[in-house]
Amino acid sequence: MSLRDNKLEIAIVVVGLVLIGSVGNLFKAPVQRALQNNEISFEMIRPKSILAALFDLGGREVARNYVNPFGNKKPTEEAKTIPNTEDKTKSAAPNKTAQKKAEEKKPEDKKTETEIRVVGTDPGFKAGGSDGATGGAVGAAFITGGTTATDGNKQATDKDKLTANQWRSLVLGQPTKENVNKMVVAYMDKELNDSEFYGIVNELLKNSNTETQSLGLSAASSFYSSTAFNTVATNYKTLSTENQTAAMAYMLGFANAGRLSALASSLKNSDSEVVALAAEVVVKGYNSAKSGTTTSSTRSRGDAFANALTNYDQFREIFKALTTSSNAEIASAATFALSQIQSGVASL
Template sequence: MSFADKKLEYAIFALVAVLIGGLGYLFKTPVQAVLANQDVVYEMPRPKSFLATLFGLGLEDREISRNYVNPFDKKKKDAAKKAEEAKKAAAVAAKTAQKTASTKKADDTKKPKVEARVVGNDQQNGLSGSDIANGANGAFGGGPTASAVGAGATSNQDQKDITADQWRSLISSQPTKENVGKLLAAYMNGDVDAGTFYEIVTDLLKNNKSETQALGLYAVASVYSSQSFTVVAANYDQLTSENQSTAHTYLLGYASSTRSSILLSAMKSSTAEVVDLALQVVIAGYQTAKTSSSSTTTDGRSRGNTVTASNVTSDYTKYVTQLQALAKSSDAAIASLASSALSQIQTIVASN
């Protein structure tokens, strides 16, 4: 069949194609208007074809709306938000802390104050040389009584209930003048044994802090005994220079007629440091006694009252035997000190 025979069919097909193209053109404008109002337009990829071009479905001559989104903008905004929240939290915490501190200060102001007063040292953490020289004469030599030392401390019954381990724990965790005063009062009342007392004192003297060492000296300042002399002398080299000065003043307090037996006991010690300091005290005491005896004066000649020194040179003759033994010591320093003391004291023996 030729083209002429099928011209009617071809004409119908052409008419249908024109109608379809016209319909597509008519609907293209409203569809594009709707798409233009969208923020983001997503187009499905489509192949280029004759029909797409014919019906106006291609992308040619179209305006494409593009909206670029930076993926890092959200992270920056989140970071800034977190920083702002952290800043607000810190401000709230600071305000709360300030309020708490103010409340605590107000509470502390309202609380009644209890002051523990220990005789012999009100202003200092430990005793100075003048404190020792002016009245800390010891529990065994006319010093302050236990009740005076422990004024303001816990009651005697409370002190009796504290065990040795509790005393050690208390002084170790809270080494204060008040607590050491309580310990001293308990020891002088017999509520704490000597072993516990001197163990705690030794721990204080061995401490690296100067103020803690001073508390150890404070504890023994009112207790003149062989154990006190030994514990201070044995730890003398570990003390700071300031505390050594205080300890030296305390040890010189043994250069007295009433404490000669303590010095003799220290001179027989097996610890070289103790013997060394005992000899130094003997020599210093002898020189002081010699100076005092040469300057003895008469107080009120009309009454004939004579002022005599409590530390006199004649008392030092009791050290001669021990000094002779120490002069033969294998320790050169001890032998030298003993010989020096012996040569001075023997002049009194010869004169007598």
């Protein structure tokens, strides 16, 4: 088949292409004219009314907030995870200062407590307290500090130690049981020597107030030594009747095997009142041992076994020497005491 045979089909195709081109030109012409005349606007559609000016954003500044889509942590969380070293440095200094002040105050706030326990007689320990104020025997008591200081606390306590004059001012200015007990503990800790301690006790006993005398007697009766005996015996006559009863009960406590040596030392004292009372205690102790009874003081502590006749043999030579004393009162007391124990000891 040749081209001549397809003339009709070719004609139809050519006419179709011409029609399509004509239609395209027909629609293209208005668009080109519009572009040339700027009739088409690519701006955002805006209202064409009186109120358009109220919503017009032209010339206004717009606040923009750019959000990072890749940020996982919130600002508050980041702030929590980042340590503020500057604040810690600032807060650490006041904390250290406050802690240092608290440590300096500890030794002052922490007062030494005093515990008094009534125990059985033991010549080896220091004893104190008095239950003889009501006419009974003077009870032995062991006074200890309520706290045990460490090396650090010990240094702080050493700074707080009182001098002898300060103890005197405290006890005589405020004569209370608490202050007297503190002074006894200080003496046991060797913060006061014999002269300083018994000097204050002597002033308490010489006071005209009965309660103050009782405090001095309580301090002295904390110890069974010749110095304690001499201090009480020297002031015996000036004490109130009630305190004299307590003082005698305390002195009778020396009629014990472990304390007779202190009594023998008191017999060598130059004070006639001390020697007379010491001789009286020796005679009463000897008579109690001879009859198998006990003094009120030894009975309260259950140590009657410590008072035996053989323990009084040492006093024979002492009383013999005292009978020749130039002091008539001492010579008389020694003569009477020797007559009481001479026959009993010799017959053993």
